Amino acid sequence: MKRRVRQEEHVGELNIIPYLDIVVNLVMFILLSMAGLITLGVLHVDTPSAGGGDAAMANPDEGPKLLLTVGVTNRGFYVAGASGVLEGLADPASAMDKERPPTLPLKNGQYDYDGLTRLLVEIKTQLEQKGSDEKTVILVAEMDVPYDVLIRTMDATREQITVHEAQVARRVLFPQVSLSAMVH
Amino acid sequence: MQPPGTAYEEPHDDEEQTERDRRKYRSARRKARDKESEISELNITAMMDMMTIILVFLLKSYQASSTNIAMTEALTVPTSTTQQNPQEAIVVIISAVDVVANDQKVATVVGGKIPAEYREGKRESAMLIEPLLAVLEEEVKKQKFIAKYNPNAPFTGRINVVADRRIPYQTVLAVLYTAGRAELSQYRLMALKVE
Numbered sequence: 170m171k172r173r174v175r176q177e178e179h180v181g182e183l184n185i186i187p188y189l190d191i192v193v194n195l196v197m198f199i200l201l202s203m204a205g206l207i208t209l210g211v212l213h214v215d216t217p218s219a220g221g222g223d224a225a226m227a228n229p230d231e232g233p234k235l236l237l238t239v240g241v242t243n244r245g246f247y248v249a250g251a252s253g254v255l256e257g258l259a260d261p262a263s264a265m266d267k268e269r270p271p272t273l274p275l276k277n278g279q280y281d282y283d284g285l286t287r288l289l290v291e292i293k294t295q296l297e298q299k300g301s302d303e304k305t306v307i308l309v310a311e312m313d314v315p316y317d318v319l320i321r322t323m324d325a326t327r328e329q330i331t332v333h334e335a336q337v338a339r340r341v342l343f344p345q346v347s348l349s350a351m352v353h
Numbered sequence: 354m355q356p357p358g359t360a361y362e363e364p365h366d367d368e369e370q371t372e373r374d375r376r377k378y379r380s381a382r383r384k385a386r387d388k389e390s391e392i393s394e395l396n397i398t399a400m401m402d403m404m405t406i407i408l409v410f411l412l413k414s415y416q417a418s419s420t421n422i423a424m425t426e427a428l429t430v431p432t433s434t435t436q437q438n439p440q441e442a443i444v445v446i447i448s449a450v451d452v453v454a455n456d457q458k459v460a461t462v463v464g465g466k467i468p469a470e471y472r473e474g475k476r477e478s479a480m481l482i483e484p485l486l487a488v489l490e491e492e493v494k495k496q497k498f499i500a501k502y503n504p505n506a507p508f509t510g511r512i513n514v515v516a517d518r519r520i521p522y523q524t525v526l527a528v529l530y531t532a533g534r535a536e537l538s539q540y541r542l543m544a545l546k547v548e
Contacts, residue, residue: 192405192408195408196404196407196411199412200411208545209543209546210433210438210544211437211438211439213541214542316519321431330434348526348540
C-alpha cells in the first residue's frame, strides 16, 4: 500500500513552472512593446511632376477645371484657382507672387490651418452649388517648408472635422493631393 | 480457531498494533495530503491555456504590423487626422541624420538637406539621389520578378515615405522624385494617426 502511494506521488504532475515563467515574461514583454508601438496612417499623394497643365487637359468634356491651388510659404497660405470657375480666387499662375500678400497670413507666427479649412469649406460649398465634384487640390510649397507643416496642410485641405456633442463629423473637402514644387 | 493459552494474546496484540499503525499511517497521510494541497495543487492549467493563446495572438499581431518605426530624437513623425491604413510597401525613412531605404542606409542628411555628394553629378541642385535610386531599382526588380511568377503579388509601385517633422519640403521632394524614377509612383506619406 505504501509503495502504491509513493508511486502515485511520483507520476503526479509535470513541472510546468519554468515554462509558465517564460510565457508570463514573454507576454509582459510583448504587451509592453505593443504599447510603445505606434499606429501609423498614410496620406496619398500624386506625382510632383503632375502640374496644372495635365490636369486641365485631362477631361475636356467636364468643362473648366478649378485647379485649386494651395501655396505654402513662410509668409502664410496662398489659395488660388482657375479664373472663370469661381469668383474671388486669384489665378494660380500669378497667385504666388512674392509681392502679393498671402490669402491667409501667419497668425502669431503660426500657420492658420483653421482659417484654411474654413476657406476651403466655402469653396467646396460653392462648387457643390454649381454641381461640381472637384476633389483635387494642388499643393505648392516653398523649398524650406517643414514636412510637419505639409502634413498639417494636407489635413486641413482634406476634411473638416467638427466635434458636436462628442460626435465627430467629418466633411470631406479635397482628399486628392497633387504635390508640386514652387516655380521660381 | 484460536489456540488456547498465550497464543490468544499474541494475535490480539498484533491486531491492535496493526490497527494502530494503520490509523497512524492514515492520519499522517491525510495530514501530508492536506499540507500538500494547500501549496502545490493550484490549478494553473486554465491560466496557462490563456497565456499561451495570448502569446500566440500577440506574436501574430506583432508580426502583422510590418512597418514599425522606432521613434527617436532624429525621427519624430508628424501627426495627422488621416483614416487610411498603411499597406505593405517599400519604406523610405528620412530622419534628421540619414535616409534609410528598406533598412539600408543610403545617404546622410545634414541640416535637413541631402549633401551634393549623394546627388546626381554631385550637383547641389540635382533632384536625383543616386544611392537611393540604386537601392530602389534593385527592390523594384525583385518585386517585378516575383510578380512575374506570382499573380497574387502584382507590382504596385507603392512606396511609403516616413519623414521627420523638421525635414524641409525640398528633401521630401527629392526622395519622391527619385522614387518616381525607379517606377515607384504610388506615394504614401506616413504620419502618426490621431483620433
